[in-house]
Amino acid sequence: MSSWQKVLDTAKDLRNRYHHDGQPLEETFRKICSEKNIELQYAEQGEHTSQKDGKLTITLPLNTSRVRDNFTMAHELGHIFLEHPLNEDGVIHRSGVSTKEEVEANLFAAEFLMPKEQFIEAAKKYNYDEKQLSNEFEVSKTASLVRMSALKLTSK
Template identity: 40%
Template sequence: MSEITECGWGKTVIKRIADKVREVSGFDPKKTTDFKSVVEAFGGKVSEDKDVFFGDTIKVHGKLDFTIKLHPLATTERQRFTLAHELGHYFLHSRQGDKPLQAFRLGTSMAEQEANYFAAELLMPESMFREDFNSLSNDLDQDGKISRMAQMYHVSFTAASVRLTSLNLL
C-alpha cells in the first residue's frame, strides 16, 4: 500500500469529478440520506470499527475494491462527510483503484484538503448550495441560516459553516 500523495488537479477538476460521481450514482444531496449506497455503487464496502480513530479509514486494494471504516458512535452527518471524504481519496488519490493505498484518520496534508474539497462539493454542490442559501429568509440570523443549510443538505453545522465560509457567503 502506498501513502497518499496529492493529486494536484485543482478545484475545477475535483469539482468535475464530484459532479460525475453524483451523476453516475444518482446521488441527490438534498434527497438521498443513505450515502453508503453511493460508496457501494463504486464497489466500496462500509464497516464500523470503534478503533477507527487509531487506524486507517480507507483501504484501497484495487478497482472497485475498497473498504471505508466508520466509528459507530459518530453522528449520521459526520459519517456521511467521512464517507464522502474517503470516496474523494478513492477517486483522487488512488485513481479509482489504479493505485492501492490506505489513509489514516486526521491530517492536514494537501491530499487531505483535496479530499475535504471533494466531499464538500459532492455533498454541497456550489451552484445548488449558493442558490439555496440566497433563497433563505432574511429573518434568520447567521446561525439560523447555517442550521437550515445543514438540515437541507444532511450535513453537520460545522460542515455547512465551513462550506458557506469557503464560498464567501458568510
C-alpha cells in the same frame, strides 16, 4: 486544468451519476458502494479507507452522527475517486496533518455534499441559516458554516 478543478469536476460527476434530488444521501452512498464494490464497515477506530486483496473498505466510526458520517463517507470516497495513494499497510488514514490529499478529499466532500450553485441558492433562500442549510444538505451545522465561509457567503 488545475488539480483543484479536477477535484471539483470529479465530485460533480460522481454526484450527477448517483444522486437525485430528494434522495437520501445514505441511499446515494449505498448505490456507489454497491456498484464500485466498496465495503462499508464501522469500528472504534474509524475514518479511513483500506484495501486488502484488491477489495476497498471504508471504515466509519461507531459513535458519530449520521450527518458527520455523511461528510466522512464523502471524504473517503474523495480519496478513492481521486486515486490517492495507500500507505504501505494499504490504508489511507487521516494523520491529523493537512496534506494535499486531505485538503483535496475535504474539497471533494464539500462539493459532493453541498454543490456550489445549489448551496448558494439555498443559502439565499434560507437567509444564510446554517441549521436550515445543514438539514437541506444532510450535513452538520459546522460543515454548512465552513462551506459558507469558503464560498464567502454572508447575509447582506
